[in-house]
Amino acid sequence: MPRVHVVVRPLTTADTEAVLEMWEELRQYTGRSGALAPMPSEARLRQVMAEMDGDDSCRAVVAALDGEVVGMAVFTRRPLGPFMEARVVQIDYLHVRAAFHRRGVGRALVAAATGYADEIGSEHVSVNVLPQVREANRFYAKIGFSPLAVRRVASVSTLRRSLGLEVPVRGAARAGLLARRRTAIRSRATTGV
Numbered sequence: 001m002p003r004v005h006v007v008v009r010p011l012t013t014a015d016t017e018a019v020l021e022m023w024e025e026l027r028q029y030t031g032r033s034g035a036l037a038p039m040p041s042e043a044r045l046r047q048v049m050a051e052m053d054g055d056d057s058c059r060a061v062v063a064a065l066d067g068e069v070v071g072m073a074v075f076t077r078r079p080l081g082p083f084m085e086a087r088v089v090q091i092d093y094l095h096v097r098a099a100f101h102r103r104g105v106g107r108a109l110v111a112a113a114t115g116y117a118d119e120i121g122s123e124h125v126s127v128n129v130l131p132q133v134r135e136a137n138r139f140y141a142k143i144g145f146s147p148l149a150v151r152r153v154a155s156v157s158t159l160r161r162s163l164g165l166e167v168p169v170r171g172a173a174r175a176g177l178l179a180r181r182r183t184a185i186r187s188r189a190t191t192g193v
Helices: 013-029 031-036 042-052 105-120 134-142 156-162 171-191
Strands: 007-010 058-065 068-079 087-096 124-127
Touching: 007 105, 013 042, 013 058, 013 068, 013 087, 042 058, 058 105, 068 105, 087 105, 105 124
Parallel strands: 087 124
Antiparallel strands: 007 058, 058 068, 068 087
16 A cells, blocks of 8 residues: 655644544553553543644644544653653554554654654653554564663552551441442543543
């Protein structure tokens, strides 16, 4: 299939619907780790766009083919580590719609991150890739990314249990605690927080 010209441009309010759809696709695509991708919310997206307006440390972009938005990514300038002066451009939420894989959209988004890195004087670009997403891991390795570290994530409740930090709760107090936790989870699910 011939490659077509991909246009990568800053995210605008006109892209809201397409980006929300892609965020939902991203959440579904990442399976169990979907909780690490934000819930699609028009209000939250507009808020983030307003916060990023004029902020050169962060850039949200979309990729379009023939005027149709088919990919997205967010680039953030950040330190490589807490005690390091070197700054990297971190690529987050890079997503290409499945029907547009292998058409150069992912490469165009990474090229845009590279251009952003040149623009702000960063010598490195980094990306977090879930280990179970083999296609993405192969894509990044093929274009030159290599592993730097394995980032592991655990919920606070899991750590409390495994480290023995939870106080054993018995009887009615346990039922009340479980009810409060379920209420908090439902509340987060409905508010998107």
